[in-house]
Amino acid sequence: MKSLIIVDVQNDFLPGGALEVSKGDEVISAINQLQREYDLVVATQDWHPNDHLSFGSQHPEHNLFDVIDLNGFAQKLWPNHCMQGTLGAALADTLDQHRIEAVFRKGLEKEIDSYSGFFDNGKRKVTGLHGYLQSRGVTEVHVCGLAADFCVFFTAMDALELRYRTAIISRATKAIDRGEFMNKKEQFVQKGGMLL
Ligand SMILES: [Zn+2]
Known part of the structure; x- marks a missing residue:
């Protein structure tokens, strides 16, 4: 059984949002079309408290996008984004949500960021996504969305680690930094991931 994981298609990651991904809105129509090809569609949602320590606003001695040590993990400092209950944190209006059976929230803990839809960055806590996919008999996941x-x-890398057959759907994702994504794509493929 094959599942589509739609990552963080939220207003703050779209053009005009607090942490916009250039042309991020262009992935939405591709994602809407893709959904009908899957047995199961799930989504993730970045969902931070106002004082989340990934926010540059919590570290006035540093600049935005600096990388600091946060409780032993390298943490890039982001603009405030996806604050719980705000419009910026909402899934995009234009994203078709009819077939999304469950949404897994991440980044709720102030002390640690959570890039992956499966675990926080320290792998201390699970979101429940893996258990859900297992309970539905999913063996293959295709990952799309932002960023x-x-x-x-990171969602795709964890999926590989958890032994799912895993693909990133290139036409249904956009990067904050394209050069960075080129490097990371290589890591993903080397680890056994597929690019569709
Ligand atoms: Zn975040």
């Missing part, structure tokens, strides 16, 4: 070089990539 390619962060949450899509």
